[in-house]
Amino acid sequence: MRSLAAACHHACMSAAGDDIHRTRKHPPESSGGIIPQSQSSGLGRHPGLRSYLRFVGTFKGALVLVMACFAVSSGALAVLPVLVGELVQSLAGASGSAGAAYRYAAVIIGCNIVHDMTWRVGELLYREHLTHRGYEYENLLFRDVIEQRYPYFVGKFTGKISSYISTLGREFRDILDAACFTYVEQVIRVPSVVAIMFAVNVWSGLTFLAAVLLMMLVGRHTASLSFRAEKGLADQVSEMDGHVIDVIANFVSVKSFRQEGAEYREVCRRRRDVVVAARRSALWDIVFWMSMSVVVRYLVWPVSILLNLHLYLSGQLTLAEFATFLSVLVMFSDFIWVTVWEIGQLNLRLARAEEAYQYLFGDSADGGVAGLVARREELPDAPAPARPGRASGPGRLELRGLSFAYPDARARPVLAGIDLAIEPGEKIGVVGRSGSGKTTLVKLLLGYYSVPAEAVLVDGRPTPNDQLAAGISYVPQDTALFHRSIRSNITYGAAAEVSQEKVELAALRAHAHEFISRAPAGYDTLVGERGIRLSTGQRQRIAIARAFLDDKPILILDEATSALDSESEVLVQHALEQLWCGKTVIAVAHRLSTLLNMDRIVVLDGGGIVEQGAHRDLLDLGGRYRSLWERQSGGMISVD
Numbered sequence: 138m139r140s141l142a143a144a145c146h147h148a149c150m151s152a153a154g155d156d157i158h159r160t161r162k163h164p165p166e167s168s169g170g171i172i173p174q175s176q177s178s179g180l181g182r183h184p185g186l187r188s189y190l191r192f193v194g195t196f197k198g199a200l201v202l203v204m205a206c207f208a209v210s211s212g213a214l215a216v217l218p219v220l221v222g223e224l225v226q227s228l229a230g231a232s233g234s235a236g237a238a239y240r241y242a243a244v245i246i247g248c249n250i251v252h253d254m255t256w257r258v259g260e261l262l263y264r265e266h267l268t269h270r271g272y273e274y275e276n277l278l279f280r281d282v283i284e285q286r287y288p289y290f291v292g293k294f295t296g297k298i299s300s301y302i303s304t305l306g307r308e309f310r311d312i313l314d315a316a317c318f319t320y321v322e323q324v325i326r327v328p329s330v331v332a333i334m335f336a337v338n339v340w341s342g343l344t345f346l347a348a349v350l351l352m353m354l355v356g357r358h359t360a361s362l363s364f365r366a367e368k369g370l371a372d373q374v375s376e377m378d379g380h381v382i383d384v385i386a387n388f389v390s391v392k393s394f395r396q397e398g399a400e401y402r403e404v405c406r407r408r409r410d411v412v413v414a415a416r417r418s419a420l421w422d423i424v425f426w427m428s429m430s431v432v433v434r435y436l437v438w439p440v441s442i443l444l445n446l447h448l449y450l451s452g453q454l455t456l457a458e459f460a461t462f463l464s465v466l467v468m469f470s471d472f473i474w475v476t477v478w479e480i481g482q483l484n485l486r487l488a489r490a491e492e493a494y495q496y497l498f499g500d501s502a503d504g505g506v507a508g509l510v511a512r513r514e515e516l517p518d519a520p521a522p523a524r525p526g527r528a529s530g531p532g533r534l535e536l537r538g539l540s541f542a543y544p545d546a547r548a549r550p551v552l553a554g555i556d557l558a559i560e561p562g563e564k565i566g567v568v569g570r571s572g573s574g575k576t577t578l579v580k581l582l583l584g585y586y587s588v589p590a591e592a593v594l595v596d597g598r599p600t601p602n603d604q605l606a607a608g609i610s611y612v613p614q615d616t617a618l619f620h621r622s623i624r625s626n627i628t629y630g631a632a633a634e635v636s637q638e639k640v641e642l643a644a645l646r647a648h649a650h651e652f653i654s655r656a657p658a659g660y661d662t663l664v665g666e667r668g669i670r671l672s673t674g675q676r677q678r679i680a681i682a683r684a685f686l687d688d689k690p691i692l693i694l695d696e697a698t699s700a701l702d703s704e705s706e707v708l709v710q711h712a713l714e715q716l717w718c719g720k721t722v723i724a725v726a727h728r729l730s731t732l733l734n735m736d737r738i739v740v741l742d743g744g745g746i747v748e749q750g751a752h753r754d755l756l757d758l759g760g761r762y763r764s765l766w767e768r769q770s771g772g773m774i775s776v777d
């Protein structure tokens with residue numbers, strides 16, 4: 138019943154691999170993906186595997202040692218059929234020798250002990266030297282991902298990035314695990330079975346060789362169909378998961394429109410497709426195990442038993458050879474399923490890993506390969522990369538002919554030839570109608586996208602994009618906080634440990650101390666995912682407190698007060714004015730009321746600066762700013 142049990146087990150579709158099955162002797166669980174035949178060979182087509190093998194190369198000594206243990210262990214079992222045959226022979230007939238029988242029995246017992254001891258030593262060595270490697274690889278994947286630049290994250294689903302990091306880590310952990318615990322064993326056992334059978338008798342050898350080839354052929358085909366069905370199921374499951382995540386993420390809309398029942402019915406409807414796919418997958422599992430069973434039980438057993446019995450009865454086989462044959466037959470029937478299954482599994486694992494790798498690093502210039510391996514040694518002990526220090530200059534910022542188009546819309550420049558010099562301590566307001574490029578300008582100033590270093594000068598020096606943020610504090614439009622304590626959100630990014638006094642002072646100046654003190658655990662209160670337990674105004678004041686600690690000469694505010702009620706707006710506005718004291722400030726806002734105190738207002742339109750000057754002067758000019766002003770002055774602004 139091994140086949141059905143395994144098939145059911147296999148059909149469970151749980152995320153296999155979080156556990157490392159040290160002593161696994163059964164087909165592992167799996168889900169999803171099958172590699173097309175044309176892609177299944179050649180390392181060039183497997184950049185993910187290439188990356189992993191380079192990583193494995195850094196601990197190959199330990200791997201070889203562990204594999205050697207498992208090889209010895211498997212070898213000790215592989216010779217048992219021969220010894221069993223000799224033992225039976227030594228007992229047979231009148232010539233039976235008790236001494237020889239005991240000797241063979243002792244060797245058989247010894248082989249079992251050697252098998253067990255070397256297996257346990259292998260396990261311990263694996264635990265000591267290899268277990269952590271699989272997880273370390275996942276750390277490296279995370280590092281290669283988090284070091285990617287801003288556009289990388291814009292172009293991908295965050296949930297998918299994280300699940301693919303786990304998939305890639307898990308698949309390669311499973312491959313390492315299977316390489317030690319399963320593949321070595323199969324590589325020793327399959328040839329030894331065939332070799333022993335050839336030694337017994339050439340016809341028996343040919344029978345087993347044919348059986349192995351037939352099983353590989355049939356198994357490859359049925360396993361491929363089974364994995365394809367499994368891929369269909371995995372796709373259905375992930376689509377279902379995506380739907381559920383989408384509904385839960387939009388719980389506010391669900392609640393406000395009372396759509397709980399409708400959403401439940403929709404989930405049930407979609408789940409029916411999952412069930413159909415699961416049944417199909419289970420069917421192909423059964424077909425796979427059945428096809429293996431047909432070869433072993435309906436072909437190998439009858440043909441080989443009748444053949445060898447005939448040879449024995451006609452005096453062409455000794456009793457030892459016949460007993461050896463029987464032992465091999467039992468052993469063969471026990472493990473050959475796993476061999477065929479594991480070959481399919483390896484293809485499946487590689488396909489899933491490559492799919493994940495392609496998503497994560499397919500677009501990178503180095504595919505994540507070079508980075509992963511070349512800097513591996515840095516990971517465990519090296520200090521964190523030096524934080525770009527505080528910019529030394531007083532905060533002069535200059536844009537020279539700054540032009541930009543988004544990578545996916547090269548033909549449509551958002552900014553074209555922007556020239557702007559901002560003196561130290563100057564407060565600049567950036568305005569323009571929606572879509573005029575204000576937020577894009579902020580992204581460029583923060584170095585999120587590549588622009589020529591000569592286009593952005595900080596304190597007179599051309600500044601590479603990746604160093605821009607080092608001299609700039611940023612208070613974004615909508616501050617999404619980490620699901621950590623309020624304290625760690627405020628101190629996020631601080632170079633050194635920050636004392637409680639300093640945190641409280643920053644919170645006081647940001648008008649955040651009062652509401653933090655009222656929170657259940659004060660500064661230790663967890664803020665909920667993305668800061669959901671706090672109001673928009675409270676989140677912004679936390680961001681402002683953070684900017685107080687992150688004391689840099691240039692401050693960028695992006696629509697900082699656009700979504701606030703008037704009480705919060707007053708508090709935030711006051712906190713911001715404290716924050717920008719003595720700094721160069723660039724503030725982006727749709728609500729012109731927030732810009733009245735600026736030294737200069739820059740009006741963006743059509744990708745360029747169309748007007749700039751003080752509020753009063755721009756009103757008098759009667760141009761674009763004035764029309765923006767007139768459109769807004771209806772409700773929100775108390776005029777200067």
Ligand code: ADP
Nearest residue numbers: 291543546551570571572573574575576577578
């Ligand atoms: P504003 O902040 O003034 O409302 P934005 O800077 O956000 O304007 O957008 C300027 C233009 O750039 C818009 O046409 C917008 O559609 C486009 N845009 C913004 N972000 C992206 C992006 N990631 N990829 C492509 N186009 C974008």
